[in-house]
Amino acid sequence: MDDLLDNTFMSLKENFNIDIKFIVKYVDDIFAIIKRNDADIILKTLNEYHPKLQFTMESENNLRIPFLDVMIHRKSNAILLDWYSKPTSSGRLINYLSSQPLKYKINTARNLIHKVLTISHQQFRDTNIKKINxxxxxxxxxHHLIQSLIKQKTSEINNEIKRVPDTKTPNDNKRYYSVTYIPRFYQQFNDDINTNNLNVTLAYRSNCTLSSIFTKTKTPLPPQQQSNVVYEITCKGSKNENCNKVYIGTTKRALGVRLSEHEADIKKNKQSTALAQHIQDSGHTADLANVKILDKERREKARFTIESLRILQKREKTINKKEDTDDIAAAYMLCL
Structure with missing residues (x-):
């Protein structure tokens, strides 16, 4: 966007002698004060920057225009600001009756009041207070909490209270923890921390989330398309012999790709893996169609560790080589 605006300003200045006196940008939203006759030229120049970047323009209506959370009013030679919310805004906040710490609810109300009253000019204050209510x-x-918080904020504004900048240096030793919010007990946690002067700040979370209410609607990937997995392949044996031994492996790529490599190794009589070696020596058949995913882990070292632990866990049935578990202690199987 910065490059777009720089090139656009240069083109407007050189080709049309248009100089935009005032412009502000937030991501891809732009507010500018321009001459009416220049509007179409500016919009056309912006849209010529790249065919996939096409802008729309909104002009003031009744001497006002919205920009983000602000309604900008033009009055004589002055600009007045008012709070603006879209007509589609639901006005939904953390409900006061929800299972959340009280301070979170109070801060939610305080932040709304602060935003609305600091954005808007004094002449819009009464109207906006009604909207806040x-x-x-x-x-x-x-009602009493709303009135108390509004009174505090309006008092600050009216008295032009300026906060003294905090000159305290941040404490690098401060520790932050996220804990489950439990009504009636969370206050005891805070009291214990304050009483013992612990340098700890707790952030409370709720276990009752939307994901715990609604079922998963996303279609899961089939096993062959999943990656970063630890998998298990069973040996089906032969007509005259049951085997049921397993091979445990891991792959970063899609599982289907790794299975194709196992199949190719077996057909070409390669002994690159313990699975291929077992199939060739015994004349058995690997059940590649019914591979089982044991674990998923993106971190490579952790995934190799889990693979070794799985081999140890099923060491009586696995056909993996001994060196697959040389670097892992059996005590870590408790982690599974």
Whole structure:
């Protein structure tokens, strides 16, 4: 976007003698003060930068125009700002009756009040206070709490209280922990921390999330398309002999690719793996169609460790080579 604007400004200046006096940008949203006659030329120049980047333009209506969370009013030679929310906004916040720490709910209300009242000019304050009340009441916030928080903020604004910058150096030894929120018990945690002067901050999380309510709607990948896995292949034996031994391996690539390599090694009588060697020596058949995924792990070293642990776990049935487990202690099987 910065490169686009730099090139556009240069082109407008050189080709059309257009100089934009004021412009601000947030990601791909742009607000600019321009002459009406230059609007079409500016829009065309922006859209010529790249065929896949096409802008739309919105002009002021009744001397006002929205930009992000702000409604910009043009009054004589001055600009007044007001809080703006889209008509589709639900106004949904953390509900006051939800199972969350009280301080989270209070901070949610305080942040909304701070944003609305600091954005907007004083002449819009009364209207916006009514909007704040409506939003917080619809989220079950008590009337007395709403009025108290609004009074605190308006008092700050009216008295022009300026906060003294915090000159304290951050404490690098401070520790942060995420813990499950349990009503009636979380306050005891905080009291114990404060009483013992522990340099700890707790962030509370809820176990009752949307993912725990709704079933998974995404279609799972078939085993052959999954990657970063530890897998198990069973030997089917032969017509006259049952085997049921297993080979355990791991792959970073799609499992189907690795199985194709196992199949090719067996057909070409290669002994590159313990599985191929076992099939050739015994005349058995590997059940490549019913491979089983034991674990998934993106980190390569951790995945190799899990593979070794799985081999140890089934050491009486595996056909893997002994050196596959030389670098792992059997005590770590408790981790599985």
């Amino acid at each position: 409506k939003i917080l009441v619809s989220n079950n916030y008590p």
